[in-house]
Amino acid sequence: MSAHATPRPDLLSAAPERADALARVRTLFEETFGSAPDGVFSAPGRVNIIGEHVDYQDGLCLPMAISHRCFVAAARTSTGLLRMRSAQAEGVLEVPIAELDPARAGGWTAYVEGVVWALAARIAETEGTSGAGLDLVVDGYVPLGAGLSSSASLECAVAEAVTALLDLGTTPLERVRACITAETDYAGASTGGLDQSASVLCQAGHALLLDCRDFSTRPVPWDLAGQGLALLITDTRAEHSHVDGEYVARRRDSETAARLLGVPTLRDAEHAGPEQLADLLARIDDATIRRRARHVLTEIERVREFDRVLASGGVRENVARLGELLNASHDSLREDYEVTVPQLDVAVDAARAAGAHGARMTGGGFGGSTIALVEADAALDVAAAIEAAFVEQGLAAPVFFLALPSAGAGPEV
Missing domain, CATH: 3.30.70.890 (GHMP kinase, C-terminal domain)
Structure with missing residues (x-):
């Protein structure tokens, strides 16, 4: 770039306006399932400010959540099915919740299925054999493949939806652990838990000091x-x-x-x-x-x-x-x-x-x-x-x- 060149205003890619993202995912849910969702939930991607390649040595990390988020519109049903659609893919995929199996996991739905699977014991305690099901529409704005934790944002948004709609009463840390389990044990991807911790636990205007030895966290003022x-x-x-x-x-x-x-x-x-x-x-x-x-x-x-x-x-x-x-x-x-x-x-x-x-x-x-x-x-x-x-x-x-x-x-x- 020359000293006098003017940068293009469109060089920076902004996250969508929150209202626009909510309207889009609600509309897609209604078009897909024929009724309004019971609720919309979201979770952010993250960047790690500092503290790289130390998590597996019990180190310290300092991530923060970013404004790019994954949105999930969801409704509880009595079908016993987990029905899923993504704004970034074609078609509706479904699986009986009672038949969720890591051996058959694949694609983006593995991250959704994995969260429900990881919370299965809690769902059984709360719902028994009532046959509760879930319809979900996912719309993600965390860039894929950029190292900004698009998978964690999906998992954590789904965990919020499942907890709220099935009245599971999980704590934030329990949701973090369920999302870690979903990624490692169900989707078969490697994660040390930093991504899920940041996506669930971060606060606006703060970074999150994460101690990977005991997973204790502390908000750190970061008023940019x-x-x-x-x-x-x-x-x-x-x-x-x-x-x-x-x-x-x-x-x-x-x-x-x-x-x-x-x-x-x-x-x-x-x-x-x-x-x-x-x-x-x-x-x-x-x-x-x-x-x-x-x-x-x-x-x-x-x-x-x-x-x-x-x-x-x-x-x-x-x-x-x-x-x-x-x-x-x-x-x-x-x-x-x-x-x-x-x-x-x-x-x-x-x-x-x-x-x-x-x-x-x-x-x-x-x-x-x-x-x-x-x-x-x-x-x-x-x-x-x-x-x-x-x-x-x-x-x-x-x-x-x-x-x-x-x-x-x-x-x-």
């Missing part, structure tokens, strides 16, 4: 809008290549590092500062395993400091330090954990060069998205600079979103 700031999300559109094998390899490396250090997980490897960290890592002979351990140990400390900085005086007063922590996180993921790809690095480097306070990849890596902490009125310019860098490198055009910390799952008024 009030400080004239925003998170710019760049969906790099990079295909996730070999991600499953690479993820398994990184997890195995971190487990090896913990074993070599004689601790259950790397979270237990105590060190009081850089010198003590260097002494600790010197006990690992293999250079690759040593780098993996260094990332996990330093990333956990970056989350702790990010939390301390926010608690000490807010975002605006400490924006430079927050940016430094974001930058250090990405550099560690690129150099020590080796989970970035060219698209992620190009997006981060271009954002920094265009004036972002800090930028990093978010999610598991090997594709997906980046985030950049930017002045709200400069977001369009930073996005345009990233787009120009992609053009210069011959990469497919990215997609951009602005993120402000949003509310978690719940019923729509």
Whole structure:
């Protein structure tokens, strides 16, 4: 982009207006099932601000919910059937609730079926053998394949609907656990629970400090809008290549590092500062395993400091330090954990060069998205600079979103 070019106003993809999304999903429900839904429920996608690849080492993460959400219109029936339609797919699919089976799961409906299956015992306690059924229409606005937890937003919206319509009385944490079970045991996908925790438990204007050792959480004030700031999300559109094998390899490396250090997980490897960290890592002979351990140990400390900085005086007063922590996180993921790809690095480097306070990849890596902490009125310019860098490198055009910390799952008024 030249110094005098004007960025396209349509460069940033906005979430739909809430009223428009509600009207659309209600209308589709009525067209599909011939009556109005009993209620509409929604749950957000998420970005992880900092704390990457530490969940499986009992680390700390700091996610936040985004404004892009999944909406579910639903009604209770007496058919004993789970009937499902998606605005993003054709046709109505149905299965008897009593016959839900992970062995037959597949496609997007596995995430819906899995939640009902995970709550089956609670449904039986409440409903007995009354043959309660559910009709659901799903309309998702969390971008697919961008690492923003579209599957978790679907699961969590369904969990809200099932709980409310069947009077299950589940707690938020019980719904989180049911959604984790749905993804891991029914849909057969890997999740550490960060996504579901963020989608259910986040509050507007806050991030969520998640301790992966015991799944305790604490809201952390993160008032971006009030400080004239925003998170710019760049969906790099990079295909996730070999991600499953690479993820398994990184997890195995971190487990090896913990074993070599004689601790259950790397979270237990105590060190009081850089010198003590260097002494600790010197006990690992293999250079690759040593780098993996260094990332996990330093990333956990970056989350702790990010939390301390926010608690000490807010975002605006400490924006430079927050940016430094974001930058250090990405550099560690690129150099020590080796989970970035060219698209992620190009997006981060271009954002920094265009004036972002800090930028990093978010999610598991090997594709997906980046985030950049930017002045709200400069977001369009930073996005345009990233787009120009992609053009210069011959990469497919990215997609951009602005993120402000949003509310978690719940019923729509």
